[in-house]
Amino acid sequence: MFKSIQYRLNIYTALLILAVAGATLAFVYQKYPFAVLGIAIIIYCLFALEKSYKRYSQNFIFLLNALENGDYLFRFSETKLPVREREMNMMMNRIKEILAKARNEVIENENFLSLILESVSTGIIIIDDRGIVQRVNHAAVNLLGIPHFSHINQLHSINETYPALFHQLKAGDRIQILLMNEREELPISLRVTEIRLKRGMMRILTLNNIDSELESKEMESWIRLIRVMTHEIMNSIAPITSLSETMKFLYHSGADSNELRQNTLEAFETIHTTASGLLSFVESYRKFTAVPKPEKRNFILNTLVDKVVKLHETALAEKHITIDVHLPESLTAYADDNLIAQVLINLLKNAIEAIEADSNGKIIISGKCNAEGKIDLEVADAGKPIPADILPHIFIPFFTTKPSGSGIGLPVSRYIMRLHGGKLHHLLSSDGMTVFQLEMDQGAL
Numbered sequence: 001m002f003k004s005i006q007y008r009l010n011i012y013t014a015l016l017i018l019a020v021a022g023a024t025l026a027f028v029y030q031k032y033p034f035a036v037l038g039i040a041i042i043i044y045c046l047f048a049l050e051k052s053y054k055r056y057s058q059n060f061i062f063l064l065n066a067l068e069n070g071d072y073l074f075r076f077s078e079t080k081l082p083v084r085e086r087e088m089n090m091m092m093n094r095i096k097e098i099l100a101k102a103r104n105e106v107i108e109n110e111n112f113l114s115l116i117l118e119s120v121s122t123g124i125i126i127i128d129d130r131g132i133v134q135r136v137n138h139a140a141v142n143l144l145g146i147p148h149f150s151h152i153n154q155l156h157s158i159n160e161t162y163p164a165l166f167h168q169l170k171a172g173d174r175i176q177i178l179l180m181n182e183r184e185e186l187p188i189s190l191r192v193t194e195i196r197l198k199r200g201m202m203r204i205l206t207l208n209n210i211d212s213e214l215e216s217k218e219m220e221s222w223i224r225l226i227r228v229m230t231h232e233i234m235n236s237i238a239p240i241t242s243l244s245e246t247m248k249f250l251y252h253s254g255a256d257s258n259e260l261r262q263n264t265l266e267a268f269e270t271i272h273t274t275a276s277g278l279l280s281f282v283e284s285y286r287k288f289t290a291v292p293k294p295e296k297r298n299f300i301l302n303t304l305v306d307k308v309v310k311l312h313e314t315a316l317a318e319k320h321i322t323i324d325v326h327l328p329e330s331l332t333a334y335a336d337d338n339l340i341a342q343v344l345i346n347l348l349k350n351a352i353e354a355i356e357a358d359s360n361g362k363i364i365i366s367g368k369c370n371a372e373g374k375i376d377l378e379v380a381d382a383g384k385p386i387p388a389d390i391l392p393h394i395f396i397p398f399f400t401t402k403p404s405g406s407g408i409g410l411p412v413s414r415y416i417m418r419l420h421g422g423k424l425h426h427l428l429s430s431d432g433m434t435v436f437q438l439e440m441d442q443g444a445l
Contacts, residue, residue, distance in 0.1 A: 063092050072100040123188075123207030127152060128200055131167055143179055143188060143207050169203065170194075176210070291412060294336035294419050298443035301331045301377065305365055308344045312352060319357045326366040333375055334443035339416045343424070346409040347379040347436050354383030354434065364433070374422070375442050380433040386426070394426065 066074050074096070076089035117124055123140030127133050131152040141147070146154055155162035158179060165177075171194040179186050189208045194201060246267070305325055309316075316323060333340070348363070355361030367377040386394060397411040414424040420440055427435040 060092075063096065067096070067099055070103075072096060072103065121209075123205075125149070125205040125207070127166075127203050127205065131163075134202060140205075140207055143186070143209065145179070166205070169205070171203070291339070291415055291419065294339055294416075296335055296420070296441075297337070298332050298334055299337045300329075301333045301367060301375070302327045302329055304333075304337055304341055305344065308341055308348060309365075311345065312348050315349075315352050316363075319352065319355060319359075319361065321352060321355055321361045321363060323363045323365070326364065328367070331367055331369075331375065332443035333377075334441040335420050335422075339420070340438075340440070343413040343416050343438065344379070346413045350409065350436075351379055351381035351383065351434075354381055356383070369442055370439070373442060375438075375440050377438040377440070378427075378435050379438075380429055380435040382433050385428070385432070385434055391426065395424075 062074075066072070076092050078086055078089050078093070117135070117137040118139075120137070121139055123143045124135075124137045125133060125140050126135040133150050133152070136149050141149055144155070144158065146157070152166045153163050155166060159177075162177070169175075169190075169192045171192055173190075173192045175190050177188050177190055179188050187210050189210045191206045191208075193204045193206075195204065196202075302325070305327060309323060309325065315321075351363050355363075362382045364380045365378070366380070367375055370376050394410050395414050397408055410424075417424040417438060417440070422438065422440040425437045425439075427437055429435050
C-alpha cells in the first residue's frame with residue numbers, strides 16, 4: 001500500500017520538477033509558449049498532488065477514526081478504481097480485518113473471564129487506588145448484600161469502619177471480617193493481591209465464607225474435649241463404683257468385723273484419692289476457662305525472660321542444663337507481661353522435662369523482629385522431639401502423655417497468645433531442636 005502511494009507521488013513530483021526546470025529555461029531563452037506549457041504542467045502536478053494527498057489522507061483519517069470509535073463495519077471499495085488506489089483500499093481493509101479479529105479475541109477473553117468470575121463461589125472484587133470498583137462478581141455482591149457496588153464507601157452501610165479498612169488493605173494482607181445477611185452474621189476470610197496495569201495499580205480482594213469451616217473445627221474441638229473429659233471422669237468413677245459394689249457385698253455376706261473395717265478404710269482411702277484427682281481435673285478446667293483479659297503495656301523482654309529463668313535455676317542445675325538467652329537489650333514488647341510470663345514458665349518447664357538428666361542438655365531463648373514488625377520469641381531445647389503421632393494433639397485441652405500432667409499448659413499458652421492477637425507455633429530447627437515460637441506486638445521505647 002505504502003509503495004503504491006509513494007509510486008504515484010513520485011511520478012507527480014518528478015513531473016513537477018521537470019516542469020519547473022522547463023519553464024525556467026523557457027523564460028531564460030524567451031520561449032514563452034514553452035514557458036506557458038511548463039506553468040500549466042506545474043499547476044496540473046500541484047493539483048494532482050493535492051488531490052492524491054487529500055484522497056489518501058481522508059481514507060487514513062477515516063480508518064483511524066472508525067477504529068478509535070470501535071466501528072468495524074466499514075469497508076473500502078476495491079472495484080472500479082485505479083490499480084494503485086485499489087491496492088491501497090485492499091491493504092486498509094486487511095488492516096481493519098486484523099484489528100477486528102484482535103478485538104473479537106479480546107471480547108471473547110473478557111467474556112470467558114466474566115464467566116469464570118461468575119462461576120466461582122469465592123467473592124472477587126477489583127478496585128483501583130481511588131476505591132472505585134472496576135469489577136465485582138455475583139458471589140461478592142451476595143456476601144456484601146449490596147445490589148450495586150461501585151465504590152468502597154458503600155461499605156459504610158455494612159460497617160462504618162469497613163471503607164477505611166478496605167482502603168488501607170495492602171498486598172498479602174489476610175484478615176477475617178463479619179458480614180450480616182438476612183439471618184445471621186457470616187465470618188468471611190478476606191485476602192488481598194495487587195496487579196499493576198497501564199491505568200494504575202489494581203487490588204484484587206477475594207472473600208470466602210468460612211462459616212462451615214469454623215463450625216467443623218469447632219465441632220471437632222468439642223468432640224475431642226468431650227472425649228478427654230469423659231475419659232478422665234470415667235477413670236475416676238469406675239473404681240468408686242467397683243469399691244461400692246465390693247463393700248455392699250461384704251456387708252451382706254456377714255464378713256468378720258476386723259476384715260470389714262480394714263476393707264472399709266482402704267475403700268475410703270481409694271475413694272478419697274480418686275475424688276482428689278477428679279477435683280484436680282476440674283480445677284484444671286477452671287484455670288483454663290478463667291484466663292483474664294490481657295492488660296497490655298510496654299516492657300523490656302530481656303527483664304521478663306531473666307525473671308522466668310531464675311525461677312527455674314534449681315531445676316536447670318539438677319539436670320545440668322545450660323541455658324543461653326539471645327535477646328537485643330532494647331527489644332520491647334507490648335503485651336500483658338504477667339500472662340506472657342505464664343506462657344514462658346510453661347514452655348521452659350516443658351523444655352526442662354524433655355531433656356534427660358545428666359545429658360548436658362541445652363535450652364536457647366532468642367528473639368527478633370520479623371518482617372511484619374512483630375516480635376518472634378523462641379524457646380528451643382535439645383531434648384527428645386515430640387513424637388509424630390502425638391504432635392497433632394499437643395494443643396488439645398487436657399491431652400497429656402505425662403503421668404502427673406494436666407494437659408492444659410500448651411492449650412492455655414496458645415489461648416493466652418490468641419487473646420493478645422498473637423500466635424504460638426511448634427517448629428523444628430535445622431539442627432533438630434524443638435522450638436516453640438511466640439509472636440506478639442512490638443512495643444515502643
